[in-house]
Each structure stands twice: as structure tokens, then as C-alpha cells.
Ligand SMILES: Cc1cc2nc3c(=O)[nH]c(=O)nc-3n(C[C@H](O)[C@H](O)[C@H](O)COP(=O)(O)OP(=O)(O)OC[C@H]3O[C@@H](n4cnc5c(N)ncnc54)[C@H](O)[C@@H]3O)c2cc1C
């Protein structure tokens with residue numbers, strides 16, 4: 136087994152272009168647990184824990200940019216995040232327990248592409264962009280396009296997630312994040328929902344919804360948004376929204392929950408969100 | 413073989429270990445610091461809690477080789493020599509917060525980390541701070557009481 140420990144991004148990219156199969160290791164909370172359970176380890180590991188330049192949060196040109204190595208504890212308590220992206224801080228605060236939040240990173244949470252990743256629904260409603268970098272290029276794509284399928288992403292073998300960029304949300308929006316798990320700490324979501332809404336007298340002006348654990352990847356609920364756009368939230372509108380939701384999601388039964396439970400729970404939190412504001 | 417020079421419990425030590433070893437393995441098998449326990453090996457139970465460069469971490473999810481020279485590691489063997497550590501230990505004894513004792517080193521590390529950052533935490537803060545540590549014996553209340561007792565002392 137070989138471990139690479141680059142100390143700057145240039146060195147990382149050089150190694151990664153020569154060793155495309157080396158597994159990127161960030162906080163290790165997903166990978167070490169996986170290696171332990173499967174009793175195998177990869178032949179080549181490239182750790183990014185020494186790349187201190189990847190750990191930052193800044194506000195610039197109407198964007199908040201978060202370095203991929205930023206951990207959950209930092210996101211939970213950071214002033215910029217709490218001011219502009221409150222439900223991202225909330226989502227981070229629900230991840231694992233203190234030690235997990237000190238170790239786990241935003242880059243790992245996204246790259247792992249678990250349908251239950253807690254930062255994902257919040258990032259999706261904030262229209263987050265993933266910034267990828269390799270030896271020869273840098274590219275940006277929407278988080279919703281970064282996800283390609285169950286635990287699959289658009290990340291190339293020579294690439295690194297450099298940062299997550301989030302446009303400042305419009306003025307006057309209300310946001311909320313709901314997570315249903317088995318116990319308060321350490322529980323992976325059975326189902327989760329993030330919502331961003333701006334209501335005017337004449338109807339909904341802006342609506343964005345995203346859900347976790349109800350499809351192979353975390354998803355934006357675009358069709359539901361289209362239906363709700365411009366509507367006044369009467370009981371019958373909310374009821375139709377629930378019907379659309381049911382057609383649109385594909386939850387499964389697994390160790391954590393059943394398909395039926397997930398359908399009912401997500402419907403209930405959608406109703407709670409729409410009728411609560 | 414990996415060679416590192418770490419500051420372990422206040423003492424600079426030169427150590428050697430294998431590429432695939434976790435910090436938990438290095439502590440227990442190489443350094444013979446067996447106070448750090450392996451409960452689950454996958455981040456769920458907190459018995460392997462340690463403090464790395466001032467932050468609470470889990471030794472079972474930490475690959476040792478990625479910790480560079482100069483890394484500061486504090487384990488239960490180091491915490492018990494500090495005055496705060498001693499105060500917490502005494503409180504655990506007084507409130508009967510130890511039964512089988514397997515969770516205790518991790519509980520004390522998490523309590524030490526909490527009380528290093530909060531002088532007088534309320535019950536909610538204590539529960540949240542210990543939420544990554546499982547105990548199969550005590551029912552937790554005596555542990556929460558121990559931390560309250562320790563936080564009120566000099
Ligand atoms: C006990 C426990 C509880 C947990 N609870 C939760 C929870 O409540 N909610 C939740 O969402 N998650 C939870 N997790 C999962 C995990 O902590 C998070 O997903 C975490 O954010 C992963 O980050 P990491 O840095 O530890 O990733 P790592 O394990 O280091 O890596 C994960 C994946 O991401 C890739 N990767 C990492 N960084 C980059 C990068 N910059 N560029 C490209 N690829 C990269 C790695 O190659 C790997 O495939 C839990 C895990 C444990 C062990």
C-alpha cells in the first residue's frame with residue numbers, strides 16, 4: 136500500500152495525474168468506516184488533509200465559497216454561513232456527533248454521493264455549484280448535475296473538488312431543513328427535506344425544494360416547484376402538491392426504513408413546510 | 413514503514429508503524445496506550461475518542477500515516493494527569509458514572525474536551541457534547557451529573 140501526502144494543491148494534481156487510481160482521502164469518516172467493514176484497503180491513497188488552502192469560507196462577488204476540506208463543525212458555527220445560508224449550518228449541525236463534525240468535510244459529503252448526505256438538500260436549494268480542478272483545467276457545474284446516479288458523480292479521475300460556490304440567496308426568502316432519523320445523534324437520515332420560499336400576496340414568488348433518501352441521489356423537486364410557482368397555498372393546492380410528490384419520488388426499503396414510511400414522512404414534512412410559512 | 417515524530421501526551425516521541433494502521437492501532441499496539449478502546453471501529457460508539465491538535469477526533473477513523481511530524485495527540489493517559497482530567501475522574505467516581513468501564517475513557521475525553529471549551533455547560537450542551545459516546549450500562553444520567561459536578565469545582 137502506498138500513501139501520498141501532498142502539501143500543496145499543485146503537488147496533489149501532479150501526483151493525481153500520474154496516479155489516477157489513487158483514492159482521495161479527506162476526513163476519512165466515510166472511507167475508514169468502509170475499509171473497516173469490508174476488511175480491505177485500496178492500494179494507493181492520496182490524502183488531502185495537508186492542503187490547508189482547501190479549508191476556507193469566503194464571501195465574494197455575490198457568492199459564498201466554501202473550500203472542500205472545510206469540516207462540518209466549522210460550517211455549523213461560521214458567521215458568513217449562518218448569515219446567508221442558515222439551513223446549511225443547520226444541516227451541518229445534524230451530522231453525526233462532535234468528533235464526526237470535527238473530521239468530516241463538505242467535499243467528502245458531496246463526493247460520497249450518498250442519497251442521505253445531509254448537506255446535499257440544503258446545497259441543492261441554494262443552487263450550489265461544484266468547482267472541480269485538475270492539472271489542465273478548472274470547471275464548474277451545478278450540484279444537481281454533479282450527481283450521476285447511486286453513489287456516482289461527474290468527478291474525473293484526475294480531478295479534485297476544489298470548492299462549493301453558492302450564489303447569495305434572494306432577499307426575503309424563508310428557508311427550512313427537516314431531517315428524520317432514529318435518534319438525535321449519529322443517525323443517518325431516513326428522509327430529509329430542504330425548502331426555500333418567498334411568498335407574495337398574489338402567490339408564491341420563489342420556491343425551491345430538495346429531498347434526501349427518496350431517490351438514488353439527493354434530488355431537487357423541480358416538477359413540484361413548477362406546480363407551486365405563482366400559486367396561493369390553499370389546502371387543495373397543498374394536497375395536489377403531495378400527489379405530485381408521490382409520483383416523483385422513488386424511495387426504497389432498506390436497513391434504515393421502508394418505502395412506505397419514507398413516502399408518508401416526506402409528505403408530512405412537505406405539508407409542514409408549506410403550511411408553516 | 414512510516415516514521416513520525418509526534419507529541420504524545422506532552423512527550424515528543426519517534427515512532428514507526430505500517431501504512432495501513434489507524435491511529436487506534438498505533439496507540440494500542442505500538443505505543444501500548446491501551447486506555448483508548450475499540451468498540452465499533454466505525455465511528456459510532458466514541459470509545460476511541462482522542463484529542464488531536466486540540467480537537468476531539470475518533471482514532472478508529474484516523475489513518476495514522478496522514479498525521480505529520482509535530483502532531484499533538486492527547487489520550488486518556490495524558491488527560492488523567494491534568495488537573496481538569498483529575499477533577500472529571502473524581503466526579504465520575506462520586507456519581508457512580510462507571511459500571512463496566514468500557515465507555516469511560518471515551519466519556520472522559522469527550523467531557524474533557526467539553527469542559528476545556530465551556531466552563532459551565534447546561535444539560536443540553538452536555539448531552540450534545542456526549543452524543544457520540546455510547547454507554548450500555550449507566551443510562552447516562554450519572555455521567556451527565558459527573559460533568560455537572562466537575563464543572564462546579566475548582
Ligand atoms: C458515525 C458516523 C455518523 C455519520 N453521520 C452522518 C450524518 O448524520 N449525515 C451525513 O450526511 N453524513 C454522516 N456521516 C458520513 C460522513 O461523515 C460525511 O459524509 C462526511 O462529510 C464525509 O467527509 P470526509 O471528509 O470524512 O470524507 P472521506 O471519507 O475522506 O471521503 C469520502 C469520499 O469523498 C471523496 N472525497 C473527499 N474529499 C474530496 C475532494 N475534495 N475531491 C474529490 N473527492 C473527495 C473520497 O475519495 C471518498 O470517496 C457519518 C459517518 C459516520 C462514521
Ligand code: FES
Pocket residue numbers: 449450451452453454455456457458459460461470471472473
Ligand atoms: S471504535 Fe471508534 S467510534 Fe467506536
Ligand code: FES
Pocket residue numbers: 509510511512513514515516546547548549550
Ligand atoms: S459503563 Fe459500561 S458501557 Fe458505560
